[in-house]
Amino acid sequence: MTTNATGAGMGAGGPHEGGGGGMHPGSGPSGSRGSDDWVERVRAATDIVELIGERVPLRRVGRNFMGRCPFHEEKTPSFSVNAERQFYHCFSCKVGGDVFKFVQETEKVGFLEAVELLSRRAGIPVPERRAGERGKRAGILEALDAAATAYEQWLGDPEMGAAARAYLERRGIARETQRSFRLGIAPAGWEGLVSRLRGRYSDEVLLEARLAGRKEGGRSTFDWFRNRLMVPLIAPGGAVLGFGARAFGDEQPKYLNSPESSVYHKGQFLFALEQARKFVKPEGEMVVVEGYFDAIAMHQAGIRHTVATSGTALTAEHARTLKRMVRGVALTYDGDAAGQQAMLRSLGVLLAEGLDVVVVDLPAGEDPDSLVRGAGADGWSRLRDSAYDAVEFVHRHMLRTSGEPGRTPGSGDPRERALHVVVRLLAGVTETIRHRLLVERASQVFGLSEGVIARAARQATVAGDRVPEPVSTAVRAQRRGESELERRLLRGLWQAPELLDEARAELRPEDLEDAGARALAGWWWEHGVALPEGDGEAAALARELASTTREQDPSAEVLGTIRRLVVRRLQRELRARRTGLAAASGESAERLMQEIQDIARTLQKLST
Numbered sequence: 001m002t003t004n005a006t007g008a009g010m011g012a013g014g015p016h017e018g019g020g021g022g023m024h025p026g027s028g029p030s031g032s033r034g035s036d037d038w039v040e041r042v043r044a045a046t047d048i049v050e051l052i053g054e055r056v057p058l059r060r061v062g063r064n065f066m067g068r069c070p071f072h073e074e075k076t077p078s079f080s081v082n083a084e085r086q087f088y089h090c091f092s093c094k095v096g097g098d099v100f101k102f103v104q105e106t107e108k109v110g111f112l113e114a115v116e117l118l119s120r121r122a123g124i125p126v127p128e129r130r131a132g133e134r135g136k137r138a139g140i141l142e143a144l145d146a147a148a149t150a151y152e153q154w155l156g157d158p159e160m161g162a163a164a165r166a167y168l169e170r171r172g173i174a175r176e177t178q179r180s181f182r183l184g185i186a187p188a189g190w191e192g193l194v195s196r197l198r199g200r201y202s203d204e205v206l207l208e209a210r211l212a213g214r215k216e217g218g219r220s221t222f223d224w225f226r227n228r229l230m231v232p233l234i235a236p237g238g239a240v241l242g243f244g245a246r247a248f249g250d251e252q253p254k255y256l257n258s259p260e261s262s263v264y265h266k267g268q269f270l271f272a273l274e275q276a277r278k279f280v281k282p283e284g285e286m287v288v289v290e291g292y293f294d295a296i297a298m299h300q301a302g303i304r305h306t307v308a309t310s311g312t313a314l315t316a317e318h319a320r321t322l323k324r325m326v327r328g329v330a331l332t333y334d335g336d337a338a339g340q341q342a343m344l345r346s347l348g349v350l351l352a353e354g355l356d357v358v359v360v361d362l363p364a365g366e367d368p369d370s371l372v373r374g375a376g377a378d379g380w381s382r383l384r385d386s387a388y389d390a391v392e393f394v395h396r397h398m399l400r401t402s403g404e405p406g407r408t409p410g411s412g413d414p415r416e417r418a419l420h421v422v423v424r425l426l427a428g429v430t431e432t433i434r435h436r437l438l439v440e441r442a443s444q445v446f447g448l449s450e451g452v453i454a455r456a457a458r459q460a461t462v463a464g465d466r467v468p469e470p471v472s473t474a475v476r477a478q479r480r481g482e483s484e485l486e487r488r489l490l491r492g493l494w495q496a497p498e499l500l501d502e503a504r505a506e507l508r509p510e511d512l513e514d515a516g517a518r519a520l521a522g523w524w525w526e527h528g529v530a531l532p533e534g535d536g537e538a539a540a541l542a543r544e545l546a547s548t549t550r551e552q553d554p555s556a557e558v559l560g561t562i563r564r565l566v567v568r569r570l571q572r573e574l575r576a577r578r579t580g581l582a583a584a585s586g587e588s589a590e591r592l593m594q595e596i597q598d599i600a601r602t603l604q605k606l607s608t
């Protein structure tokens with residue numbers, strides 16, 4: 001695909017970055033309509049002050065016009081529009097360009113669509129594509145659009161569409177939502193669509209559009225999708241690139257996607273981007289979910305900055321598309337083992353492309369669809385406010401899943417593996433500031449020095465899948481230190497059991513990290529200090545503690561270790577809230593700040 005130069009007419013040294021980079025799959029053929037003549041006529045007919053003035057109140061200041069930048073949040077205007085040279089520039093966030101660039105950025109479209117939009121605005125006819133030059137691609141896109149229209153009409157058909165409409169109603173998808181996503185049905189027969197489209201499009205086009213199939217060696221074509229609920233895969237700008245098809249009965253497979261074609265590439269396509277792009281700001285975030293119906297439900301619930309991947313983990317191309325529109329991404333995560341590797345991969349890809357990432361952890365058994373249907377947009381924002389940052393997510397996730405049955409046991413300590421994953425994420429991040437922030441965050445979450453983590457990240461870039469040495473060593477040393485503290489508490493309690501109530505009041509067994517110590521504390525907290533029956537972890541540790549020599553002053557030892565363990569827990573709680581605060585807003589931010597103050601005050605008291 002050729003990319004048109006948009007720089008023409010810009011003075012040297014102007015803020016323009018060169019346009020056309022935002023071309024997306026729906027842009028259509030570019031050569032024929034992209035004639036310089038037409039582009040220049042449109043440019044000449046468009047006044048930049050008037051165009052931008054429709055969106056941003058502008059005030060004349062000397063020879064320029066000033067206003068508040070539409071690309072970043074600001075109180076003092078630093079956005080300038082130059083009428084003479086017909087360009088805009090923001091002195092704060094450094095965006096800038098000409099009329100086409102402005103439309104590309106604000107409407108989130110490619111260069112040609114920006115020219116078309118302004119062309120219509122100025123009343124200049126969009127040049128007809130000359131006969132014979134109508135690309136194959138255009139024919140495929142037209143056929144796909146015609147198919148989407150046919151599917152939509154069949155869904156509305158009183159008889160044919162009845163079962164599907166009932167299904168959609170059960171799922172709570174309103175008629176309005178169905179229309180805006182152009183939902184439809186493919187009829188049950190073999191020829192419904194092909195016989196409808198045959199007169200207008202050649203078999204070749206229908207085959208290439210993946211709307212029809214043909215038996216090997218056979219001559220006649222048949223419908224690719226039959227008896228399914230059809231979800232058009234719509235590119236920004238409105239072009240239909242393919243379909244997702246869901247069985248609304250018990251047919252297998254439940255989901256069927258258009259195969260890759262010359263227009264549909266699942267590694268590039270983001271579902272609902274066409275709808276979502278109008279609702280995102282450059283400094284904002286995009287929610288990424290996994291299923292089409294999850295995205296549709298989110299939009300219907302009013303969470304419109306939501307897109308879905310299309311049967312694949314996020315790719316670098318997806319990430320770059322998102323990066324052009326938003327600063328950050330909120331990934332939703334529904335905890336099942338299958339999604340876990342994909343999630344970790346997606347995290348790495350997004351971070352490497354320079355996006356902020358948080359992970360919204362859905363309650364067990366929920367997906368975004370069921371969540372917003374049950375709890376609405378408020379339910380979503382509560383979860384969003386308690387989302388994890390990337391480092392915290394990996395840490396929690398690895399610890400949580402390490403003991404679950406059915407998981408690959410993996411080697412070694414879950415914390416060590418979690419740190420290994422984080423270090424590998426870090427190794428992919430080249431941007432210095434982001435890298436430093438992540439190292440800092442990993443240092444907080446894992447309680448290791450920033451130096452150890454940075455060194456491990458450097459090693460990981462060359463070490464491949466091996467756990468870098470500094471990680472193993474540091475984690476082992478840390479674990480020895482922490483489990484030593486926990487053992488000292490339990491040994492002290494064995495020798496001074498009258499302090500059990502004291503310990504019980506301040507600590508929960510879950511506050512202990514070592515599995516054996518946690519098990520023994522759990523038993524003691526419930527049954528009192530004694531030797532547990534059997535030969536489990538708790539019993540083994542109790543026997544070991546019972547055989548150690550008596551402390552000089554076991555009571556002082558117990559009280560001292562309780563205090564240190566309480567401090568450790570509070571420091572963790574503080575860190576978690578500080579992380580949460582970075583992503584929270586409104587009421588939940590206020591609540592977090594209050595809690596941070598309270599915890600900090602308690603910590604202060606404990607250390608004096």
Ligand SMILES: [Zn+2]
Pocket residue numbers: 069070071072079090091092093094095
């Ligand atoms: Zn700005």
